[in-house]
Amino acid sequence: MSDAYSAAGRARWWGILAAACVIAVLPLVFRDSYWRTNLIVCALNVMLAIGLDFVVGYAGQLNLGQSAFYGIGAYVSTLLIMRLGLPFWPAFVCGVVASALSGMVLSLFAVRLRGHYLAIASLGFAVITYQVLLNWISLTQGPLGIYGIAPPPPVGLPGWQIDFTDLANLFYLVAGFALLSYVLLDQLVRSPIGETLTAIREDEVSAASLGINARLWKVFAFAVGTAVAGGAGCFYAGFVGTLVPDAFFITESFNILAMVIVGGMGTLSGPVFGAILLTVLPEFLRGIGDLRLIVYGLALTLVVLFMPGGIAQALRLARDRLMRASSRQTAGAKP
Amino acid sequence: MSDAAAIFRAVGLSKNFGGVRAVKDVSLAVAPATVFAIIGPNGAGKSTLLNLISGVHPPDAGTVMFNSLDVTALPPHARVRHGLARTFQKIRLFKQLSVIDNVVAGFHARHRIPAWQYVWHGTAFRADRARCRAEAAELLAFVGLSGRGQALAGALSYGEQRMLEIARALATAPRLLLIDEPAAGLNAAEVEALLERIRVLRQRGMAVVVVEHNMDLVMNVADRVLVMDYGEPLFEGTPAEVQVHPGVIAAYLGAES
Numbered sequence: 105m106s107d108a109y110s111a112a113g114r115a116r117w118w119g120i121l122a123a124a125c126v127i128a129v130l131p132l133v134f135r136d137s138y139w140r141t142n143l144i145v146c147a148l149n150v151m152l153a154i155g156l157d158f159v160v161g162y163a164g165q166l167n168l169g170q171s172a173f174y175g176i177g178a179y180v181s182t183l184l185i186m187r188l189g190l191p192f193w194p195a196f197v198c199g200v201v202a203s204a205l206s207g208m209v210l211s212l213f214a215v216r217l218r219g220h221y222l223a224i225a226s227l228g229f230a231v232i233t234y235q236v237l238l239n240w241i242s243l244t245q246g247p248l249g250i251y252g253i254a255p256p257p258p259v260g261l262p263g264w265q266i267d268f269t270d271l272a273n274l275f276y277l278v279a280g281f282a283l284l285s286y287v288l289l290d291q292l293v294r295s296p297i298g299e300t301l302t303a304i305r306e307d308e309v310s311a312a313s314l315g316i317n318a319r320l321w322k323v324f325a326f327a328v329g330t331a332v333a334g335g336a337g338c339f340y341a342g343f344v345g346t347l348v349p350d351a352f353f354i355t356e357s358f359n360i361l362a363m364v365i366v367g368g369m370g371t372l373s374g375p376v377f378g379a380i381l382l383t384v385l386p387e388f389l390r391g392i393g394d395l396r397l398i399v400y401g402l403a404l405t406l407v408v409l410f411m412p413g414g415i416a417q418a419l420r421l422a423r424d425r426l427m428r429a430s431s432r433q434t435a436g437a438k439p
Numbered sequence: 440m441s442d443a444a445a446i447f448r449a450v451g452l453s454k455n456f457g458g459v460r461a462v463k464d465v466s467l468a469v470a471p472a473t474v475f476a477i478i479g480p481n482g483a484g485k486s487t488l489l490n491l492i493s494g495v496h497p498p499d500a501g502t503v504m505f506n507s508l509d510v511t512a513l514p515p516h517a518r519v520r521h522g523l524a525r526t527f528q529k530i531r532l533f534k535q536l537s538v539i540d541n542v543v544a545g546f547h548a549r550h551r552i553p554a555w556q557y558v559w560h561g562t563a564f565r566a567d568r569a570r571c572r573a574e575a576a577e578l579l580a581f582v583g584l585s586g587r588g589q590a591l592a593g594a595l596s597y598g599e600q601r602m603l604e605i606a607r608a609l610a611t612a613p614r615l616l617l618i619d620e621p622a623a624g625l626n627a628a629e630v631e632a633l634l635e636r637i638r639v640l641r642q643r644g645m646a647v648v649v650v651e652h653n654m655d656l657v658m659n660v661a662d663r664v665l666v667m668d669y670g671e672p673l674f675e676g677t678p679a680e681v682q683v684h685p686g687v688i689a690a691y692l693g694a695e696s
């Protein structure tokens with residue numbers, strides 16, 4: 105049995121290595137700025153989706169406020185850079201911490217609220233955050249937005265400078281952080297913390313009977329999941345160069361949740377594919393105008409109805425079928 | 440029983456649900472390496488008493504002492520660290536988790552992993568994982584579920600689920616195990632195996648509290664029996680004493696006729 109576990113562990117590192125290779129190659133394949141921009145959006149959405157999945161898919165806490173944490177990371181880091189003159193990376197850390205802290209505050213409601221009630225409370229939090237960004241004009245310039253946000257500063261190595269005004273380099277940076285977040289979350293869910301969070305998701309009374317302090321672990325799950333969203337927000341600001349509250353409207357929360365559901369809740373790899381699919385798909389559907397919303401909605405409904413485990417489930421089924429087919433072949437070849 | 444001998448002691452526990460007096464002024468003391476049975480007709484307040492002991496409900500009155508420590512104000516998860524574990528009358532497994540992962544979840548308070556190894560799995564992490572898996576496999580074997588580890592908990596038969604709940608509770612390394620109606624839904628052979636396991640636990644020094652509405656079932660495993668009726672303690676004594684106690688007989692005949 106321990107062999108099976110170390111085999112699964114090795115397979116995972118191969119998967120991560122493969123992902124790193126794909127990340128390295130993508131900007132070489134997609135050379136125009138339109139697609140490179142989309143690549144970066146994909147990487148940002150991957151961060152948002154896996155962060156949300158940690159809270160919703162693993163800890164089972166229906167958080168509809170991910171857009172707010174995205175926005176908090178973006179605005180906090182940007183304001184620190186533009187108003188206080190903080191360098192990018194310290195501002196990045198502050199943005200991540202601010203997101204995580206607000207996530208922890210929201211999770212204290214999660215202790216009392218469950219299911220629909222938490223969903224409504226977190227949605228309310230997203231609405232309030234949006235309204236604050238919109239109406240605190242002296243700080244955020246409201247709907248006018250903040251302009252001229254610089255990308256992350258170049259990284260200087262002797263004889264070689266990585267400049268993040270170049271979209272390929274910026275993609276490497278964001279995708280690198282997305283991969284790092286993935287590895288961190290993956291390590292957490294494969295540790296006893298993974299069992300603890302799923303225990304809370306499945307049955308809190310039962311979890312408590314095993315010594316699990318659900319209140320504490322919900323705060324932890326929110327802190328981690330929203331910290332990742334805050335990091336994505338910091339990169340978003342430097343990437344787009346402009347911040348307007350509408351980027352963090354509540355519909356964004358539903359988009360991110362759709363990525364998690366289409367990808368497969370409670371798996372980390374699923375939401376990665378979900379995020380990529382739901383970022384790229386609307387681009388292809390741009391030609392059909394508003395009809396694309398119908399296609400999008402239909403696709404989502406079909407997934408929920410026929411493949412509730414999302415892409416992750418589809419991939420598992422395909423893999424099992426392949427393995428069965430190949431074992432049948434070898435069995436057939438022997439006699 | 441002398442004070443020093445008891446691992447667990449409840450004094451004057453009461454609980455009302457609206458107008459229903461579910462538990463009324465119940466006291467009990469349980470010594471290590473004994474089986475303490477709580478019997479009574481359905482609705483007598485046995486499960487409520489167990490919920491008061493494990494902290495699921497706060498009592499309206501009374502104290503719960505564990506190892507001469509007052510734990511009345513502690514939430515359920517904190518009581519586990521003092522060595523208290525329980526199962527549920529209505530089975531509450533993690534149905535989407537595998538059988539072995541249900542048990543491994545029970546090791547929650549017993550991991551020995553440095554914090555940083557949660558994000559970077561090192562030697563201590565792997566050793567802890569291996570130890571938990573091995574111990575979990577042992578516990579599954581103990582309750583007769585070896586070979587079922589990879590199945591989903593929800594896919595087990597009713598009797599198997601009951602045994603898995605006991606294995607999961609044992610993973611917390613309790614000194615006092617509370618079992619609520621373990622025989623419900625089990626066939627005769629399964630009941631016999633269960634009683635046998637309870638005897639083994641007692642032999643290992645564990646205190647076991649078994650709640651049961653079927654009086655005959657616990658008579659040949661219990662050391663002490665508390666009979667409850669309408670939330671009140673009716674009688675406490677040895678099984679032999681209980682069986683001839685006129686009030687108990689009346690309560691049971693009244694309940695069953």
Ligand SMILES: Nc1ncnc2c1ncn2[C@@H]1O[C@H](COP(=O)(O)OP(=O)(O)O)[C@@H](O)[C@H]1O
Binds near residue numbers: 459482
């Ligand atoms: N959570 C609850 N809310 C309201 N009433 C309850 C609750 N739990 C138990 N009761 C009531 O308390 C009484 C004792 O129930 P219970 O402890 O389950 O009895 P037993 O386990 O002996 O069958 C019953 O009348 C039951 O309806």
Ligand SMILES: [Mg+2]
Binds near residue numbers: 485487528620
């Ligand atoms: Mg009961």
